[in-house]
Amino acid sequence: MSKLAEFKALEAQLAEQLKQLDALKNDQALKQEIEFESKLRALMAEYGVSLRGIIALLDPPPHSKTEQKATNDRRPRQVKTFKNPHTGEVIQTKGGNHKVLKEWKAQFGAEAVESWLQ
Numbered sequence: 001m002s003k004l005a006e007f008k009a010l011e012a013q014l015a016e017q018l019k020q021l022d023a024l025k026n027d028q029a030l031k032q033e034i035e036f037e038s039k040l041r042a043l044m045a046e047y048g049v050s051l052r053g054i055i056a057l058l059d060p061p062p063h064s065k066t067e068q069k070a071t072n073d074r075r076p077r078q079v080k081t082f083k084n085p086h087t088g089e090v091i092q093t094k095g096g097n098h099k100v101l102k103e104w105k106a107q108f109g110a111e112a113v114e115s116w117l118q
Contacts, residue, residue, distance in 0.1 A: 081118045 001009075024030055044054065077094040084090075084104060091100050104113045 082113065082116045083118055084116060 040054075043049075044051070049057075079092050079094055081090060081092050082101060082104070086108075089100070091098060093101055096102075101113065104116075
């Protein structure tokens with residue numbers, strides 16, 4: 001691209017950007033936002049609050065200490081050991097979703113399998 005063509009392209013871009021800037025200067029919504037920001041910064045300076053402080057005040061983090069404490073109160077599940085008296089097979093599980101345990105309960109009945117708990 002020649003220097004003249006590059007100059008004309010940049011000049012056209014500049015003219016377009018100046019047109020957009022003039023449109024924004026006359027935009028009422030932009031004027032309101034600028035006024036709001038200046039008043040907010042004045043209040044921040046008056047009370048000595050930073051922008052992070054305002055954000056923390058208006059939108060606190062989702063995990064507060066009370067929520068964390070409630071989830072930590074749950075005790076861990078105990079390991080249960082079952083021994084099949086027919087085969088001598090031993091399994092250890094923390095819940096009832098163990099594949100072999102389910103098979104035993106289907107074959108021998110849940111009550112019988114629970115009696116194998118050691």
